[in-house]
Amino acid sequence: MSLVKEFNINKDHMISDLIEVCNINSHSYNPNGVNSVADFYINKFQNSFKNKISIERLKLDNHQIISDKGEFEQKELGDLIFIKKASSKASHKILLMGHLDTVYPIDSQFQKCSKIDGDILNGPGVSDIKGGLLVMHKALEILESSKDADNITWTVCLNPDEEIGSPESQKYFEKLSGEHDLAMIFEPSLSDGSIAWQRKGTGNFQLVARGKAAHVGREFSSGQSAIYALAEFMIEANKLNTKEENIIINFGKITGGGALNTVPDKAVLGINIRTQALEDEKIAIEHLQKIISKLNEKDNLELSLHGKLNRKPKIPNEKMERLYEAFQSCAKELDLDLKKKNTGGCCDGNNLHEFGLANLDTLGVRGGNIHSKDEFICLDSLVERSQLNGLFLLKLASNEIKI
Ligand SMILES: [Zn+2]
Incomplete structure (x- = not known):
């Protein structure tokens, strides 16, 4: 706990990172933009973790769609990224996941961030999901600052096609699920800060x-x-x-x-x-x-x-329940009130769950109006969620939490 509080999280730095990365258009069918966003995060991981990590970059097959004229059309996608930290003495294998793409087309009017007031930033992808990816990175920095860090092997998976249903990256999910014990996904929490529970x-x-x-x-x-x-x-x-x-x-x-x-x-x-x-x-x-x-x-x-139907309903099981309870106890220590709520929304968490990998999938920032020009993030949640996820990882590493 004290390590989390002592860990210096520079909120202003996180905000300037967020603005920089959200000002890059990364619609699912803008592979160059998606790859630029991938570069941005890869850079951050390399700066923080240097030679502790390995990076893999995969070119995905084109996505075949049916055009408005009823004809097949090929769409190029951005790359699928894996960032791994392996440790031979690890007792936990964790998958941390998030997507690089957004729903805003390259010719959309909504391309840049703007501050609404002191704590609210409006911008494309600020909460879905680029703020969440910064939180993921920060939480891993917190983990890696601990003496118990090597108790956890982690893989970060950043996919380029989540907003169109992960048609091509989904092929890797079964293998990923088999290789890990649990997953943390950094989609935004529901607008009141709750974690998404049962999903359609x-x-x-x-x-x-x-x-x-x-x-x-x-x-x-x-x-x-x-x-x-x-x-x-x-x-x-x-x-x-x-x-x-x-x-x-x-x-x-x-x-x-x-x-x-x-x-x-x-x-x-x-x-x-x-x-x-x-x-x-x-x-x-x-x-x-x-x-x-x-x-x-x-x-x-x-x-x-x-x-x-490429995403099956996510129906909570016992392991998911234990994961939630663990997060709730971390939240309490940080004086946060963490609730859960059922939703009709879906994400990659549905697929990992189908393959038997327990996960919580809305561990990213608090915000709202996602998928619209009014998308916003509550900026204080950058720090709050970094601490929450960081504390969970620390407790897992020190065996204070058992899932
Ligand atoms: Zn999302």
């Missing part, structure tokens, strides 16, 4: 409808409208959306058609699905496939569904 599962889908074009005035009835087919699909699919919100089906984007005097022969619907229980995945997909099969019986119409 999720997946994105594209439904491509191909119909038959026809001149509206001359041969309307010989055409088959792709847009109308999607409308019929949505009305049926929406029936799974009940008040209980066990399964959520959101139609997030629809594109298609062209000239108003032509029956549209192509349209694409973007869908996000959320599930509460493991069995909801099967229920949702079967429901959608049934509607699609029925619609495909029509002449000159073909609907095809692309995508998958």
